[in-house]
Amino acid sequence: MRQSGARALDAAQKTRADSMHDIRAIRENPDAFDRDLQRRGLAPLSAELIALDEARKSSVSAAQANQERRNALAKEIGGAKKAKDEDRAAALMAEVAALKAAEPELKAAQDAADRTLADRLAAIPNRPKPDVPEGADEHGNVLYRSHAATRERLTEGREHFELGEASGLMDFEAAAKLSGSRFVVLKGQLARLERALGQFMLDLHTQEHGYLEVAPPVLVRDAAMFGTAQLPKFEDDQFSVFKGLDYVRSLQGQAGADTAPVSDEHFWLVPTAEVPLTNLVREAILREEELPLRFTALTPCFRAEAGAAGRDTRGMLRQHQFSKVELVSITTPEESANEHERMLTSAEAVLKKLDLPYRVMTLCTGDMGFASQKTYDIEVWVPGQRTHREISSCSVCGDFQARRMNARYRGKDGKPAYVHTLNGSGVAVGRALIAVMENYQNPDGSITVPSVLHPYMGGLNRIEGAR
Numbered sequence: 001m002r003q004s005g006a007r008a009l010d011a012a013q014k015t016r017a018d019s020m021h022d023i024r025a026i027r028e029n030p031d032a033f034d035r036d037l038q039r040r041g042l043a044p045l046s047a048e049l050i051a052l053d054e055a056r057k058s059s060v061s062a063a064q065a066n067q068e069r070r071n072a073l074a075k076e077i078g079g080a081k082k083a084k085d086e087d088r089a090a091a092l093m094a095e096v097a098a099l100k101a102a103e104p105e106l107k108a109a110q111d112a113a114d115r116t117l118a119d120r121l122a123a124i125p126n127r128p129k130p131d132v133p134e135g136a137d138e139h140g141n142v143l144y145r146s147h148a149a150t151r152e153r154l155t156e157g158r159e160h161f162e163l164g165e166a167s168g169l170m171d172f173e174a175a176a177k178l179s180g181s182r183f184v185v186l187k188g189q190l191a192r193l194e195r196a197l198g199q200f201m202l203d204l205h206t207q208e209h210g211y212l213e214v215a216p217p218v219l220v221r222d223a224a225m226f227g228t229a230q231l232p233k234f235e236d237d238q239f240s241v242f243k244g245l246d247y248v249r250s251l252q253g254q255a256g257a258d259t260a261p262v263s264d265e266h267f268w269l270v271p272t273a274e275v276p277l278t279n280l281v282r283e284a285i286l287r288e289e290e291l292p293l294r295f296t297a298l299t300p301c302f303r304a305e306a307g308a309a310g311r312d313t314r315g316m317l318r319q320h321q322f323s324k325v326e327l328v329s330i331t332t333p334e335e336s337a338n339e340h341e342r343m344l345t346s347a348e349a350v351l352k353k354l355d356l357p358y359r360v361m362t363l364c365t366g367d368m369g370f371a372s373q374k375t376y377d378i379e380v381w382v383p384g385q386r387t388h389r390e391i392s393s394c395s396v397c398g399d400f401q402a403r404r405m406n407a408r409y410r411g412k413d414g415k416p417a418y419v420h421t422l423n424g425s426g427v428a429v430g431r432a433l434i435a436v437m438e439n440y441q442n443p444d445g446s447i448t449v450p451s452v453l454h455p456y457m458g459g460l461n462r463i464e465g466a467r
Helices: 003-012 023-028 030-039 046-082 086-122 160-167 172-179 188-207 222-227 246-250 274-281 333-353 400-405 429-439 451-457
Strands: 142-147 239-242 266-269 285-287 293-302 321-331 358-362 374-382 387-396 408-410 416-418 420-428
Touching: 023 030, 023 046, 030 046, 046 086, 142 333, 160 429, 188 293, 188 321, 188 333, 188 420, 188 429, 188 451, 222 266, 222 274, 222 400, 274 293, 274 321, 274 400, 274 420, 321 333, 321 429, 333 358, 333 374, 333 387, 333 420, 358 387, 374 429, 387 429, 400 420, 420 429
Parallel strands: 285 408
Antiparallel strands: 142 358, 239 266, 293 321, 321 420, 358 374, 374 387, 387 420, 408 416
């Protein structure tokens, strides 16, 4: 594990190692745990985890026994001194000194055992819900429902980058000079169309779907990324930021070494607003009557796409920087399934109002995300590629993220319990722009503006080129 990933665990793991998975539940039903992992394509792990937990418990017991013996000896020393038995008092004091000398080693062993179990648990994905279809990859996904636009569906057409470059409003060469590959410069009416899409989505979710708009930071610390499970597993997919000279200093020494920064001024650029929005409830105990909490935000998002080499190298489909409207819900375990369906409907409403054809897929166990219990993907039709492409993922995570964030609520019985968290794209703005461009393209290369966006475009109903 790289040092930044280790820092994330250090920052987050100030409580129990089983704040990631409930080790007690694994002990009580190891077969069920292993079956869930098997559905994820993983080997059984319960025996290994239980053994690690036994080692952790043994280290705790050894440290406690040391302290209990020292406490007992303190009383015996007092009695020996009161009886003026100096030889016995000296022998007892020597034993106390030996116990005290052993304390650092016992503490180190306990810390190591805690860390070993925590590291192992942190690398294990969430357990899938029973109704999630089994499969190894996207070919195992199952159609949930589909929606046809009222407009005539285009079966083929020019791709978005062909339309954008021909109009002079989409410039990849300029972006490459500024930042390298997987960036784009939008200009004029196309830049306005992207802005209009984001504002339309925010208004829809806040005014019709009951989400609270939030303007969060896009720089976050290690613990926030750990809380939503971007760290430590997906460290290579993230962009890391150091303050000032800390970056230069972090690179001193062996080239390519995984060196930690020299101060606490280290951040991550958010890959999604899910990170800051979900972490709004970290280390909190909410009142049940406050739930559900529903947040939305429009932010830039940053992804290194480390695992996507050679995929979608043309155009805007897979960018290092993109805008997205995010939806996050915090709710009780009893309501999380209903909230998942509600979130999906909210995201679908964006595409319905834009009059875009799409389908909803239930992701199989081998294709859904690390933190997810169940995921719906909304895939919009893009005639330029003559296929459907993902434009939103709506996931229920159960208490998986809540455990990592120590986010709880106090139920009617007065006892704290972990909340359930959900997140979804409502939707990805750049991909919505692609879908609008390709589905609303005209034979002359112009783009008709969807009627729902006219108020956001100053009444403009057609994009024809650079002006």
